[in-house]
Amino acid sequence: MPDSGDIKHFEVVFDCEARSTGKMRNDIAVRMVEPFVETFEMATDEGPFHGGESSAPPPLAYFTAGLAGCIMTQIRAFAKRLRIPLDGVKVAARLHWRGEQVGRDPYVTAPVGFSLDIDLDTTASVDDQLRLIAAAKKGCFIEQTLAQSNTVDHRLKVGDDWIEA
Amino acid sequence: MPDSGDIKHFEVVFDCEARSTGKMRNDIAVRMVEPFVETFEMATDEGPFHGGESSAPPPLAYFTAGLAGCIMTQIRAFAKRLRIPLDGVKVAARLHWRGEQVGRDPYVTAPVGFSLDIDLDTTASVDDQLRLIAAAKKGCFIEQTLAQSNTVDHRLKVGDDWIEA
Numbered sequence: 001m002p003d004s005g006d007i008k009h010f011e012v013v014f015d016c017e018a019r020s021t022g023k024m025r026n027d028i029a030v031r032m033v034e035p036f037v038e039t040f041e042m043a044t045d046e047g048p049f050h051g052g053e054s055s056a057p058p059p060l061a062y063f064t065a066g067l068a069g070c071i072m073t074q075i076r077a078f079a080k081r082l083r084i085p086l087d088g089v090k091v092a093a094r095l096h097w098r099g100e101q102v103g104r105d106p107y108v109t110a111p112v113g114f115s116l117d118i119d120l121d122t123t124a125s126v127d128d129q130l131r132l133i134a135a136a137k138k139g140c141f142i143e144q145t146l147a148q149s150n151t152v153d154h155r156l157k158v159g160d161d162w163i164e165a
Numbered sequence: 166m167p168d169s170g171d172i173k174h175f176e177v178v179f180d181c182e183a184r185s186t187g188k189m190r191n192d193i194a195v196r197m198v199e200p201f202v203e204t205f206e207m208a209t210d211e212g213p214f215h216g217g218e219s220s221a222p223p224p225l226a227y228f229t230a231g232l233a234g235c236i237m238t239q240i241r242a243f244a245k246r247l248r249i250p251l252d253g254v255k256v257a258a259r260l261h262w263r264g265e266q267v268g269r270d271p272y273v274t275a276p277v278g279f280s281l282d283i284d285l286d287t288t289a290s291v292d293d294q295l296r297l298i299a300a301a302k303k304g305c306f307i308e309q310t311l312a313q314s315n316t317v318d319h320r321l322k323v324g325d326d327w328i329e330a
Contacts, residue, residue, distance in 0.1 A: 012262040012274070014225050018233040020254040026237045030226045036214060040222040044234030049201060050242065057205040059238060060179050061195045062231035063307055068183040069191045069209030069224035076189060077215065078271040089185040097177040097306045106243040106300040109177070111310040118330060119322040126323055133321060133330045135271040141262045142228055143317055145276040150311040154298060157284040158291055165283060165298045 010035055012141065024052030060095070067142050068093045071116060074136035082135065084128050088121035114146065175200055177306065189217030225260070232307050233258045236281060239301035247300065249293050253286035279311065 011034045018028040024046040032038045044059045046052030068091045079086035094115045101107035120129050137143050156165035176199045183193040189211040197203045209224045211217030233256045244251035259280045266272035285294050302308050321330040 006268045008266045010264045010266070010272075011277075012225065012264060013259065014229045015257065015259045016229050016233050018230075018237060018256045018258070020237060020241060024238060024241060026234045026254075028230045028233055030222065030229045032223070032226065036212060038212060038219075040226045042222065042226065042230040044230060044238070046238060047201060047203060050238070051245075054203075057195065057207065058197070059231045059234035060177065060306055061197065061205045061207065062227040062234065064179045064181050064195050065183075065193045065207040065209060066224045066227035066231060068181050068193055069227065072183060072185060072191045073189060073209070073211060073215070073224060074271075076185060080216075081269060081271050089191075091183045092180065093183070094178065094180045097310070099175045099177060099304075101173045101175070103171045104246060106239075106246050106304050107175075108303045109306045109309045111306070111313070111315055112176075113318070114315060115318040115320070117320045117322065117327060126321070126328075129321055129323075130330055133319060137317075137319070138273045139264075139271050141225055141274045141276070144274045145262070145311065146315040146317055148276070149314045150276055150279060152302075152308055152311055153278070153280040154302070155280070155282045156291070156294055156298060157282065158294075162282060163291075165295055 022053055022055060024050060025055050060097075064093060064095055067095070067114070067146075068116070070142040071118075071136055071140045074139040075118070075120070075132060078135045078139060079122075079132055082128075082132060084122065084124045084132050086120060086122050086124070086132075090119040090121075092117040092119075187218055187220060189215060190220050225262075229258060229260055232260070232279070232311075233281070235307040236283075236301055236305045239304040240283070240285070240297060243300045243304060244287075244297055247293075247297060249287065249289045249297050251285060251287045251289070251297075255284040255286075257282040257284075 043056035096112040154165040208221035261277040319330040
């Protein structure tokens with residue numbers, strides 16, 4: 001929807017309803033709400049070392065696929081807009097976190113580093129390839145999210161009410 | 166591996182090899198490298214509005230499932246450690262981004278807000294439930310990542326070399 005002159009804004013909203021099912025399995029109904037409505041049945045699980053049954057990939061595998069897929073989608077979408085020839089994209093990603101545990105306390109985690117190695121099948125100049133990647137980084141929802149510190153709001157259901165958590 | 170006294174650290178590393186296949190589809194071989202090796206074949210696609218063929222969920226659906234699944238896994242794992250009775254978890258998540266586009270330029274995106282509504286099937290006191298959620302937030306790899314600003318390193322393949330991108 002045009003806001004002013006040439007500038008358009010659009011919203012992208014996803015929600016999900018997730019419930020624990022197996023020992024560590026979660027069944028997750030993901031719904032794209034904006035700009036279009038579409039639903040996806042997904043599931044996460046953990047391996048036996050984490051008390052699960054490996055019936056689905058773990059949450060961090062989803063995160064990894066999301067990050068790699070998002071930048072690749074933007075690279076391909078923006079190649080068309082920037083008229084940069086592109087026949088294919090390969091990405092190798094590496095995502096590293098560290099956990100710290102004191103005694104038997106619940107552990108505390110932190111990200112260590114994320115890297116993406118990008119290999120474009122293209123006849124474009126290196127400058128155009130770099131320009132394409134720069135645009136894709138700015139358009140990639142997940143990269144833009146990782147680049148800033150975000151507040152995640154939590155509410156806990158208590159009876160029929162919700163309280164801040 | 167014990168570092169000193171009672172404190173242990175552990176690494177969690179995922180990598181992936183992803184390649185564009187269909188119009189907007191990406192096939193992604195995700196590999197957990199640490200603490201155990203396991204592989205997962207995953208794929209993302211986009212709907213027709215984005216030039217894809219809807220052969221797999223879009224990247225943001227993976228991101229949504231990853232976020233919801235990660236906090237749910239930690240809630241269940243830490244309930245055991247904290248000896249808080251827990252028979253089930255339901256999470257409703259909402260993830261909101263906004264895009265801005267000038268003319269036909271590639272758009273620029275930004276996160277707007279993330280919220281998680283948590284419903285625990287438990288006989289525990291509200292205080293214990295809040296304590297459990299607080300621990301899960303600190304242990305959730307994805308929430309801890311979202312809470313800080315991260316650098317994602319990019320390299321572009323040029324011939325047989327890699328350059329910063």
